[in-house]
Amino acid sequence: MTSRTLITSVAVEPLNIPLLEPFIIATGSVNAARNVLITVTLADGSVGYGESSPFPPSTGESQETALAAARACAELIQGEDAANWRPLAKQVRSLFYAQASVCAAIEMAVLDALTRSHQIPLYTFFGGASSSIETDMSIPIVTPEHAYDLAQDAVSRGMRVIKIKIGGDLREDVDRVESVRAAAPNAAIILDANQGYTPNEALLCLEALDERDIRPILLEQPVHKEDFEGLRFVTQHTTVPVAADESAYSAAAVARLISMGAVNVINIKLMKTGLIESLDIAALCRATNTALMVGAMIDSRLAISAAAHLVAGVGGFRYIDLDTPMLMAEDPFIGGYEQSGARYDLSTITSGLGIERR
Incomplete structure (x- = not known):
């Protein structure tokens, strides 16, 4: 049969x-x-x-x-x-x-x-820890003026956390962050250098922002993904939590990062490790009291829904960066979650991801 x-x-x-x-x-x-x-x-x-x-x-x-x-x-x-x-x-x-x-x-x-x-919904299959999540919204490397406008738009959408891309010219990066702070004075700020800095440049950026009374809640992947020692150097010389993204490409890499004390936070992305190894990484982080983050590549509603189901099902994620469908001019899918401001609600899904093609 x-x-x-x-x-x-x-x-x-x-x-x-x-x-x-x-x-x-x-x-x-x-x-x-x-x-x-x-x-x-x-x-x-x-x-x-x-x-x-x-x-x-x-x-x-x-x-x-x-x-x-x-x-x-x-x-x-x-x-x-x-x-x-x-x-x-x-x-x-x-x-x-x-x-x-x-x-x-x-x-x-x-x-x-x-x-x-x-x-059964996928988030239930993963454990059903919750049925909703709240995302941040990202601002790319743009002029300070455009960053100001994008930050205002993010706040108008109900975003309480704004992630700012840095890792280029230090002065321009600091100016961009200042513009976002001016446009969104009450929003929490995450910085993401995407491997763009040396360890010293990362610390100089944080120092310059501190002088302007700007303290991010997280600095993500300040140095090259293979520079585990550089990550540890930055982590040891700042009180701002430091996250590994590109460096956290496998459970084995995450275990090494944690054992070294190289970072405070691990950013799980499905496109790096898939769903199954992501479950292993999440368990490893929970066992070692390492904070969890989830992020994405240039994912549509489909892959973002899968990440949302993982986060809601497993629970315990402190930083959530699943905004990429909001950056797209078209959406070929419906379902997966219902969005209200920064919140993605999965509670109405009856089976699987709840995604359908238009």
Whole structure:
């Protein structure tokens, strides 16, 4: 007898979505999401969706490499049982480890289909710690004047936390942060250097802001992702919490960062580690009293929904940066969550991610 959760078909296609304006960070600039959509169908008709969001400076992938890997993965998982999602994900990752965002998308699609088949929301499957989350909103590397306008817009949307991209010219970075503080005096500020600084530059930036009575609640990835010692140096010389993002590319890397005392916070991104290893990283952080953050690449509502389900289901995330759908000029999906200001509500979802295509 055929299992009702047998994977009967897997479709792979490009997912291109223009942004409202170019998004510039220390390692590059993008004007559109150039992602990959994976659709998994089970024997009982349940359909699950997964999104790969390759970003070359962070994951070393492109849309072209992701499409090729996803098509190969499709052949690998078709005919397998989605109920065996852990060994299936392990097999995919063992073969396609260099295409991390594709592995994440496969896990996403399989788990979406499986939980739709079982008629439970994905956040319930992950533990049901809560049914809503609150995100921040990001401001890219732009002029101080434009940063002021973007910060005012963020506040008008109900954002209580604003994340500012830095990691370029120090003076310009400080000016940008000052403009945001002027436009949003009551908002908490996160700084994200995306590997753009040396350890000394990171500390100089914090010192310059402190002189202006600006104290961020977090400094994310101030130095190059392989410079674990540099991260530790910054952490040891400031009272501002320091987060690893690009450096936290695996559970093993996170274990090393924590054992070194290199950071205070770990930023989990599905496109780096997928859903399953993200669960392992979250458990590791909880066991060591290391604060948790969640972030995204240039993800659409689909992958952001998966991250929101993970965060709501597992619980315990202190910093939440899942704003990228608000940066897009189009939304090819509906559902996944209901948004009210900065809050994403998952409570109305009855099965899976709750995502549908328009």
